[in-house]
Amino acid sequence: MERIIIVANQKGGVGKTSTVVNLAAGLVQLGHRVAVIDLDSQGALTISLGFDPYTVRPSTYNLLLDENIAFADVLKDTGKNIALAPANAELIAAEYKLYSQSERTERLRNILQLPREPFDFILIDTAPNLGLVTVNGLAAAHELLIPVAANYLSMRGVRSLLDSVWLIREKLNPQLKLLGVLPTLVHPKAAHAKSAIYEMKTVFKQKVFHAFIPYDDVAATAPAMRKSVLEYAPNSAVATAYLYLAKEVSYAK
Amino acid sequence: MLNKLSQDPLEGKGEEMIPQRGLPFDDIDETPLEEIPPEERIPDFSEAEITPRATESTPEEIPADDNHPFDDGDEPSFQLSAEESEALMGDTEGIFTMEATPWELTETEAEAFMGSADEAFNPEPEATPEEDRSLHGPPGEIALVEHFAEPKETEPDMGMSTHLEDDPAEIEKLFADELAQPSSPIPAQPAPGIVHAAGGVQHEAQSAEDAMIELLVTDEDMLAMWRRADQAQKDVKRLISTLYIARQQLNHIQAARNELMAGKAYYEDAERHINEVEFRVQLSIQLDKLAKTTIPRLYVYLASWFIITVALLFIFGENIFSAEGSSLYFLAGSMLWGGMGGLVGALMPLIKHFSVEQDFAPRHNWWYIASPFVGSVMGAIIYLFMMLGSLSITSGEVSSPVIIYILSGLAGYQHKIFTNLVKRMLKVLEFDGQEEVEEEVEPKTSSG
The missing domain is CATH 1.20.1270 (Substrate Binding Domain Of Dnak; Chain:A; Domain 2)
Known part of the structure; x- marks a missing residue:
């Protein structure tokens, strides 16, 4: 059965896009069919997978606003066995245009529910805000993955996301469940980072992934090479962590 | 203070991730995240390395002298050699042994930036509740007045710092409040509205009206x-x-x-x-x-009126328009033109309310049906007024019936206006009559 996973955190710079790219690559390595949806107008996911967000058309903007477009029409072949629904800067306008539309919060869900080629996993990358586009993602998803940088300020960003999740579960998507909390940008020797993971485990208990993503330059360099870390530095600690995460996600109930 | 610094600054801060209503998921405890078969686990990720202290001990069990259970002497997963480190970082010895050059302000400069240190470190006595209200916001008006008030002379704002940075007492208070926060989740409150929730904003105490x-x-x-x-x-x-x-x-x-x-x-x-x-x-x-029932019938009805009126005008036109015609013909002519006016007066609102404003109400059906009749009656009244000389246009003599017909048509078209006109005329008469009565009565009362 297809699983739609949204990667969200209101805090920026916590590794949402890296998580989507590398988790997708990890899941592909495990033999799954994977599609990713970029709901961030900055198009970081689109860039990371080798497309230019200034020229790519159609995009998730069209997916959310054009009634006559299907999910398959937007998907691009990245050459990595990952299908990409790219984003471009037009997505900022979608935020405003959606406001005057009916079913503005359920557009993505409605599109994904139409008959189409199934995937094993659809991963949704979101912008670091809780606007209508992100809400569309939360309404469409089955599971929520929260990457949290192992520091205090990043942890605080989780609260406003969860506030919104309350409402999303009550009003739009009661099926949305927490897949897990992923500690990212972990300095392996930093006491602060370890304490942060400890605090995450205190609150989210079983839902904190065993995998944590260490802080490493390769995670920043790989997108510049239009590659996932698993391709760019397969032996790095980050690649190992994401592969382990992919296994955890793959086996999650 | 030293004691505080030695503590784990993140201890208990995990609670800040929990919304006021608690976690939105109820399976945090019950459902394990994953069940990876042991043969598929990646050996590089040893449990000891990636499992923080939570699985080993609770915060209460942490020994007082060992607040950091991670500092357990385990070797890190990777270690740079001295050569690698130097290749990456260069010679860092100088950086870390460099002595800091103190940057000192003269007393005058310091006072210009910070105000009097005495004031800052010897805060005024605790504020009374009234003063406290003005400091901390609600009621909103006071807070707004404070917010938009001109900066006080005693608190020079150089545009470089917030008032908090200027006032160590405020900072002390802020941290005291922060530390005094309960570590357990705040009891559930009614859910914030759709708009408020997205920001996760904490609200001030509600007014009675807000609470209602x-x-x-x-x-x-x-x-x-x-x-x-x-x-x-x-x-x-x-x-x-x-x-x-x-x-x-x-x-x-x-x-x-x-x-x-x-x-x-x-x-x-x-x-x-x-x-x-x-x-x-x-x-x-x-x-x-x-549009499928009543309105077409009304159009047919009004069209029938029109056809009949035009037919009658054709049949009796010679007699009706002749100045030498009999009074009966003039009356009939007035009624026909009045009816035509009433017909037009009904047709135009019908078009307006059905096609333009689109607010046609069936309760007005009888008005549309009656309008040509009323127009005819108005035509007859106009004729009678003219004949009686009440309107001084023709002085009772009909030189040309066209004027009567025009007036009849207008009266039929705007019969409401003409009806009001007649009413006013009657009122004038009625008023005059009353005045005469009062004039008669007054002398009696004054004479006693």
Whole structure:
């Protein structure tokens, strides 16, 4: 059965896009069919997978606003066995245009529910805000993955996301469940980072992934090479962590 | 202070991730995250390395002298050699052994930036409740006045720092409040509205009015209203085909959404807008039904009147328009033209309310039916007035009947105006009569 996973955190710079790219690559390595949806107008996911967000058309903007477009029409072949629904800067306008539309919060869900080629996993990358586009993602998803940088300020960003999740579960998507909390940008020797993971485990208990993503330059360099870390530095600690995460996600109930 | 610094600064801060209502998921404890078969586990990720202290001990069990269970002497997963480190970082010895050059301000400079240190470190006595209110916000008016007030001379703002940075006492207080926060989740509160929730904003204490609104207008009400707006928008698209009316309704819907987004206090305003749209949509549905039944019948009725009137004018035209014709013909002519006026007076509002304004109401059916009759009667009255010389245009003599017919037509067309005119004339007569009576009465009362 297809699983739609949204990667969200209101805090920026916590590794949402890296998580989507590398988790997708990890899941592909495990033999799954994977599609990713970029709901961030900055198009970081689109860039990371080798497309230019200034020229790519159609995009998730069209997916959310054009009634006559299907999910398959937007998907691009990245050459990595990952299908990409790219984003471009037009997505900022979608935020405003959606406001005057009916079913503005359920557009993505409605599109994904139409008959189409199934995937094993659809991963949704979101912008670091809780606007209508992100809400569309939360309404469409089955599971929520929260990457949290192992520091205090990043942890605080989780609260406003969860506030919104309350409402999303009550009003739009009661099926949305927490897949897990992923500690990212972990300095392996930093006491602060370890304490942060400890605090995450205190609150989210079983839902904190065993995998944590260490802080490493390769995670920043790989997108510049239009590659996932698993391709760019397969032996790095980050690649190992994401592969382990992919296994955890793959086996999650 | 030293004791505080030695503690784990993140201890208990995990609670800050929990919303006021608690975690939105109820399976945190029950469902393990994953069950990777042991043979598929990656050896590089040893449990000891990636499992923090949570699985080993609870915060209470941590020995006082070992607040950092990770500092357990385990080797890190990777270690740079001295050569690698130097290749990456260069010679860092100088950086870390460099002595800091103290940067000192003269006393005058310091005072210009910070104000008097004595004031800062010897805060004034604790504020009374009244003073406290003005410092901390609610009621809102006081806080706003404070916020927009001119900066005081005693607190020079160089545009370089906030007032908090200027006032160590305030900073001390802020941290004291922070530390005094309970570590357990705050008891569940009513859910914030749709708009408020996205920001996760903490609200100040509610006023009685806000509390009442919170009680009377639930989140469900807000959501239901939002859905009504959605439905109304769909109905407008589907049922209203006239551009300017659709635009008006969409403006109402937009206004309603703005009201809803502004908060629960504006719920009623939003409801009024939505009611207007729903009423308009209902009207439109009703009009579609009437367009197949009542309205065509009214058009046929008025068209029949027109045909009959024109036929009669053709038949009796010679007698009606002749100045030498009999009075009976003039009366008939007046009635026919009055009826024609009434017919036009009915036809134009019918077109207006059915096709333009699209607010035709069936309760006015009899008005449309009666209008030609009333016009005929008005024509007859006009003729009689003219004959009686009440209107001094012809002085009772008919030189040309055309004037009578024009007046009859106008009277039929705007019979309401003419009816009011007649009423006024009658009132004038009535008033004059009353004055005469009063004049008669007054002498009697004055004479006693």
